Amino acid sequence: MALADLRPRPSARRRMNMFYLLDTSGSMRYNDCIGSVNRAMPEIVGILREISDSNHDQSDIYLSCITFDNEARELYDAPVDVKDFRWADVKAEGLTNLKAAFDLLEAQLQSGAAMSAPAGHLRPAVLLLSDGDPDDGWEEALDRLQANLWFRQAYKIAIAIGCKPSNIEMCRALTRFARPLDAGGEPVIISIDQLDRLYDVIKLVSSTVSRIGSSNAAAGGRSPAQRIRDAIVNDAGNIVGVNIPSMLDDGQGWY
Amino acid sequence: MPSLSPGTVITVSDGSSLTVIAYIASGGQGEVYRVRRNPGGREMALKWYTNRAIIDNPDFLKTLRHNCRHKAPSDAFLWPEAVTDRQYGSFGYIMRLRPEGFVDLGKFFCIDRNPQAYFRSWLAKLTACIQICDAFSRLHNNGFSYQDINDGSFLIDPFRGHVLICDNDNIVSDGCSNGVSGKPHYMAPEVAEGNTPDRASDRFSLAIILYRILMIDHPFEGRSTTSDENRCLTPDREMLLFGREAVFCHDTADRSNAPVEGLHDNSILYWRYLTSRLQRAFRIALCRRAIVDPCCRIRASSWKQMMLAERAALVTCHAAPDVPVHDYLCEGAKPDLCPLCGSMTGAEVWLDFGDAMPAYRLTASKPLFLGESFVPEGICRAVNSSGVDSLVLENVSRHTWHIVESGGRRFKVVPGAYCRLVGGASINFGSWRAKIEI
Ligand SMILES: [Zn+2]
Numbered sequence: 001m002a003l004a005d006l007r008p009r010p011s012a013r014r015r016m017n018m019f020y021l022l023d024t025s026g027s028m029r030y031n032d033c034i035g036s037v038n039r040a041m042p043e044i045v046g047i048l049r050e051i052s053d054s055n056h057d058q059s060d061i062y063l064s065c066i067t068f069d070n071e072a073r074e075l076y077d078a079p080v081d082v083k084d085f086r087w088a089d090v091k092a093e094g095l096t097n098l099k100a101a102f103d104l105l106e107a108q109l110q111s112g113a114a115m116s117a118p119a120g121h122l123r124p125a126v127l128l129l130s131d132g133d134p135d136d137g138w139e140e141a142l143d144r145l146q147a148n149l150w151f152r153q154a155y156k157i158a159i160a161i162g163c164k165p166s167n168i169e170m171c172r173a174l175t176r177f178a179r180p181l182d183a184g185g186e187p188v189i190i191s192i193d194q195l196d197r198l199y200d201v202i203k204l205v206s207s208t209v210s211r212i213g214s215s216n217a218a219a220g221g222r223s224p225a226q227r228i229r230d231a232i233v234n235d236a237g238n239i240v241g242v243n244i245p246s247m248l249d250d251g252q253g254w255y
Numbered sequence: 256m257p258s259l260s261p262g263t264v265i266t267v268s269d270g271s272s273l274t275v276i277a278y279i280a281s282g283g284q285g286e287v288y289r290v291r292r293n294p295g296g297r298e299m300a301l302k303w304y305t306n307r308a309i310i311d312n313p314d315f316l317k318t319l320r321h322n323c324r325h326k327a328p329s330d331a332f333l334w335p336e337a338v339t340d341r342q343y344g345s346f347g348y349i350m351r352l353r354p355e356g357f358v359d360l361g362k363f364f365c366i367d368r369n370p371q372a373y374f375r376s377w378l379a380k381l382t383a384c385i386q387i388c389d390a391f392s393r394l395h396n397n398g399f400s401y402q403d404i405n406d407g408s409f410l411i412d413p414f415r416g417h418v419l420i421c422d423n424d425n426i427v428s429d430g431c432s433n434g435v436s437g438k439p440h441y442m443a444p445e446v447a448e449g450n451t452p453d454r455a456s457d458r459f460s461l462a463i464i465l466y467r468i469l470m471i472d473h474p475f476e477g478r479s480t481t482s483d484e485n486r487c488l489t490p491d492r493e494m495l496l497f498g499r500e501a502v503f504c505h506d507t508a509d510r511s512n513a514p515v516e517g518l519h520d521n522s523i524l525y526w527r528y529l530t531s532r533l534q535r536a537f538r539i540a541l542c543r544r545a546i547v548d549p550c551c552r553i554r555a556s557s558w559k560q561m562m563l564a565e566r567a568a569l570v571t572c573h574a575a576p577d578v579p580v581h582d583y584l585c586e587g588a589k590p591d592l593c594p595l596c597g598s599m600t601g602a603e604v605w606l607d608f609g610d611a612m613p614a615y616r617l618t619a620s621k622p623l624f625l626g627e628s629f630v631p632e633g634i635c636r637a638v639n640s641s642g643v644d645s646l647v648l649e650n651v652s653r654h655t656w657h658i659v660e661s662g663g664r665r666f667k668v669v670p671g672a673y674c675r676l677v678g679g680a681s682i683n684f685g686s687w688r689a690k691i692e693i
Binding site: 002003004006007008009010011012013014053056057058115118119120121122123149150153182215216223224234 | 307359361362363364365366367368373406438439440471472473476480481485486487488489490493517518519520521525528578579581594595596
């Protein structure tokens with residue numbers, strides 16, 4: 001008779017989905033913003049892998065990327081384990097069809113593949129990166145998205161690149177997007193004036209959100225949502241050319 | 256980016272200094288470096304804080320200095336040995352370097368990522384439990400509480416079960432606070448609600464750690480924590496389900512959170528291998544009453560006595576020569592067939608120590624540990640002389656044993672020699688005496 005194998009199974013881990021909505025419109029070529037994204041993303045994947053591994057039994061980080069210009073495209077049709085995620089470089093051309101990106105995100109948030117990990121989930125995170133005024137239709141799409149329970153629970157972070165006072169529609173879209181809804185806490189919106197900071201900021205934001213969100217780590221009486229904002233305000237706010245506007249209402253507070 | 260570069264010299268408050276050799280790792284509070292102490296040249300580890308809340312907290316540094324003046328409660332603690340001066344915008348402390356062969360406890364919970372991180376025997380698991388209980392009972396007796404016991408606090412040797420306790424900078428005199436609260440899944444409900452951690456909250460976390468060493472899965476993970484209702488485990492839900500409203504997955508009064516096949520297989524499988532007295536102890540330690548009432552929690556010293564009793568009664572099986580030696584927990588009489596390999600179980604002999612320590616079962620290949628020692632005094636071996644199997648005990652200690660057989664014959668067993676285990680004989684090990692019972 002063989003000896004019973006008493007090696008354990010891995011303890012069941014929850015999943016934290018991270019969604020990136022990345023603007024790939026033609027203007028992202030300016031100052032090589034698209035190049036910053038293409039250089040930062042593979043590194044972010046590496047950072048997320050390390051964080052996911054060091055979480056032990058807390059959670060696995062899964063990643064999904066949606067890019068949008070004339071239309072929206074998904075790199076994978078559902079979030080994949082960061083250990084299997086491969087970034088493919090993106091080009092910048094076309095318009096800013098944010099509506100299509102919101103629709104694709106909503107589809108992923110409703111799908112069984114994305115949101116049915118056997119051991120359950122932690123709050124997802126959604127990072128939106130954009131450099132211009134979105135085309136019409138985004139508002140209705142965002143209304144639908146905001147009715148989705150996963151989106152309501154998600155940590156939402158908006159990163160505005162080169163936002164000028166004339167970008168009223170962009171301010172409105174990002175402000176509305178970043179409303180915490182059920183996640184609580186204050187909205188997190190980051191405005192980058194010095195475009196060469198983009199690379200550092202998205203890396204910093206990615207590691208902060210994933211580290212705090214994937215372990216539900218509360219500290220000093222601060223909720224994870226508050227800690228994400230604390231950390232980003234602290235660290236990103238110290239980078240020259242980067243502002244964290246304090247948001248009160250739609251579009252107010254940017255300038 | 257590590258904040259200190261190799262070659263940086265750091266001054267220590269006792270007047271000595273350190274030279275940074277290499278960066279090792281970083282965590283939520285700070286970074287760890289390999290450093291050389293000057294003078295002397297001894298290599299040590301430097302914990303260097305990067306967390307602003309700690310750097311700016313004058314009480315934290317004060318507590319650290321206070322702990323440094325105390326000696327470590329036991330060898331298991333990687334205790335702060337000296338604190339540095341404030342410099343380069345921060346401060347830190349030095350401790351022993353973490354030796355080879357020790358693995359973070361958290362890695363034992365994800366064997367898929369860490370294929371070597373699993374306990375090789377029940378003896379290794381018991382050893383880890385005994386060493387942890389011993390460390391915390393000494394710490395608590397010295398008037399300290401650890402505050403933040405979690406899976407990141409322990410380094411364990413998966414072969415022998417030896418334990419090192421890290422992050423001892425959080426330790427404070429019981430009743431004090433340094434602002435550290437704890438980690439979800441390990442934190443007592445009253446701490447999650449804002450109370451200051453103390454010895455009683457340490458005991459809550461300790462019961463979870465002991466369960467996880469023996470069972471790997473989390474004691475509060477089950478049907479209800481993975482139900483559709485908790486599909487998205489928000490921080491608020493988590494605080495309740497692993498705190499104030501937690502239900503032990505083996506709670507007999509409330510089966511709502513029973514382990515689920517496919518998700519909590521370790522909790523299901525290993526539970527069957529526990530003795531009923533250990534099952535009972537966990538049901539007391541993790542019942543609803545103990546969760547909500549800090550007074551009802553089991554002390555580290557009581558756990559230690561239970562684990563020592565399990566070690567004494569453990570059965571080692573060396574039935575088939577081609578199968579590696581294995582062991583299992585066993586209370587009272589030994590089963591006819593080994594639950595792990597299915598062979599007929601071999602002979603056993605008991606050493607009766609009276610009130611000095613629990614009676615100790617000897618089976619082929621089982622080491623004999625006296626009292627609370629982790630160094631074997633003897634090793635039991637099966638021999639076959641003229642067709643008869645019997646057990647002998649080899650003296651692997653450094654001193655001579657004195658044996659008196661029931662007929663009055665006396666002889667000595669020098670180190671390296673062995674003696675037959677004859678019923679009625681008594682063995683004098685030096686500080687311990689036992690009677691052999693067959
Ligand atoms: Zn066996």
